[in-house]
Amino acid sequence: MTLLDIENLAVTFPVQGGPDVPAVDGVDLQVESGEIHGLVGESGSGKSVTARSIMRLLDGAEVSADRFDYRGEDLYAKSEAEMRQVRGDDIAMVFQDALSALNPVMTVGEQIAEVVRHHGDVDESAGLLSELRRKYVTGTRTSAASWRRAVELLETVGIADPEDVAMTYPHQLSGGQRQRVMIASALGGDPDLIVADEPTTALDVTVEAGILDELQHLCDEFGVAMLLITHDLGVVAETCDSVTVMYSGSVMEHGRTDQLFENPAHPYTKGLLRSIPEQAPSDGELATIPGSAPEPSERPDGCPFRDRCPAAFDACSDPLPEHVVDDGHVTRCHLYTEGDDPEVSWDGPTRRASEVNGAVDDRTTATEVTDG
Ligand SMILES: Nc1ncnc2c1ncn2[C@@H]1O[C@H](COP(=O)(O)OP(=O)(O)OP(=O)(O)O)[C@@H](O)[C@H]1O
Numbered sequence: 001m002t003l004l005d006i007e008n009l010a011v012t013f014p015v016q017g018g019p020d021v022p023a024v025d026g027v028d029l030q031v032e033s034g035e036i037h038g039l040v041g042e043s044g045s046g047k048s049v050t051a052r053s054i055m056r057l058l059d060g061a062e063v064s065a066d067r068f069d070y071r072g073e074d075l076y077a078k079s080e081a082e083m084r085q086v087r088g089d090d091i092a093m094v095f096q097d098a099l100s101a102l103n104p105v106m107t108v109g110e111q112i113a114e115v116v117r118h119h120g121d122v123d124e125s126a127g128l129l130s131e132l133r134r135k136y137v138t139g140t141r142t143s144a145a146s147w148r149r150a151v152e153l154l155e156t157v158g159i160a161d162p163e164d165v166a167m168t169y170p171h172q173l174s175g176g177q178r179q180r181v182m183i184a185s186a187l188g189g190d191p192d193l194i195v196a197d198e199p200t201t202a203l204d205v206t207v208e209a210g211i212l213d214e215l216q217h218l219c220d221e222f223g224v225a226m227l228l229i230t231h232d233l234g235v236v237a238e239t240c241d242s243v244t245v246m247y248s249g250s251v252m253e254h255g256r257t258d259q260l261f262e263n264p265a266h267p268y269t270k271g272l273l274r275s276i277p278e279q280a281p282s283d284g285e286l287a288t289i290p291g292s293a294p295e296p297s298e299r300p301d302g303c304p305f306r307d308r309c310p311a312a313f314d315a316c317s318d319p320l321p322e323h324v325v326d327d328g329h330v331t332r333c334h335l336y337t338e339g340d341d342p343e344v345s346w347d348g349p350t351r352r353a354s355e356v357n358g359a360v361d362d363r364t365t366a367t368e369v370t371d372g
């Protein structure tokens with residue numbers, strides 16, 4: 001079943017005294033129930049804006065879409081009160097920086113307990129006497145059942161001594177522990193979907209691997225779906241069932257992870273794959289894509305990637321097409337209107353590219369070596 005179904009999402013930020021910023025333009029995104037869906041792309045491609053549009057946390061932005069359904073209901077037709085309910089009970093968000101997302105003056109146990117209590121699936125009827133004792137003797141406002149659930153959740157997300165950690169404040173914990181706390185807090189509302197915006201980007205690789213494992217395991221165990229935002233295709237390969245590749249506000253390609261990695265269709269996806277050690281061609285060097293993405297207000301007409309694409313040709317200034325590569329695997333590249341298996345060479349500008357765009361002649365490849 002499709003949990004989240006977004007079609008043709010556009011998000012524009014009005015800017016006083018300057019041109020508006022069309023941050024996201026024509027994005028389709030589907031997340032199936034129970035799956036981990038990766039949303040990948042370079043910095044500035046619109047991943048966080050897309051994520052926040054799902055929580056309706058885009059103050060001041062103009063948001064439009066042909067469809068924006070969660071469980072078949074239009075999220076943008078809901079009242080703010082109904083939306084608060086969705087944020088508490090249905091969709092939870094995990095951010096990159098737990099230190100700023102968590103409350104600094106509340107123990108982590110209390111914070112998780114509050115989510116649990118708000119969700120309302122614990123029996124808090126401990127009796128007036130014990131309520132009073134808890135409040136005035138122990139000094140904690142948190143009631144017994146939700147506190148127990150909080151400790152349980154800390155254990156669930158792999159915290160070694162949950163009872164002790166529950167009583168600490170966010171700044172007393174390591175970065176990895178804080179991310180786990182935020183995940184526990186997200187699970188406290190028993191959501192069907194977790195939107196995780198680069199949840200492990202700030203951590204070192206071993207801690208990252210542990211947390212990604214945990215997330216995968218939790219999604220399996222609780223049947224929770226996740227939209228996992230990352231700029232790292234290696235993370236997608238390890239963790240995700242399917243993936244949407246974004247570039248400069250648009251979707252370039254989407255499909256199941258195996259389809260995308262075995263048979264990448266878009267030149268941008270092919271370029272990204274060359275930059276991860278496991279996927280680069282054995283004879284080639286690890287290389288990032290030369291150049292950088294345009295600012296939203298300076299995007300060219302048609303395909304936003306065309307100025308960096310080694311296979312760009314005349315048609316690329318036309319609106320993005322949609323080409324079905326395989327069942328569930330779609331690319332938005334003009335090359336496919338001509339035939340099914342166009343040649344894309346990342347080993348240097350192709351003739352077609354240099355014919356169309358003089359600027360590509362001095363483009364170099366393998367400018368930077370990334371290692372994992
Ligand atoms: N509040 C805002 N006002 C104006 N422009 C914004 C605002 N928020 C985001 N943008 C612009 O929207 C575009 C997409 O930003 P977004 O944060 O979604 O990128 P991202 O893919 O999450 O990048 P990163 O990997 O760096 O997190 C960027 O050009 C950004 O500058």
Ligand SMILES: [Mg+2]
Nearest residue numbers: 047048049197
């Ligand atoms: Mg972001």
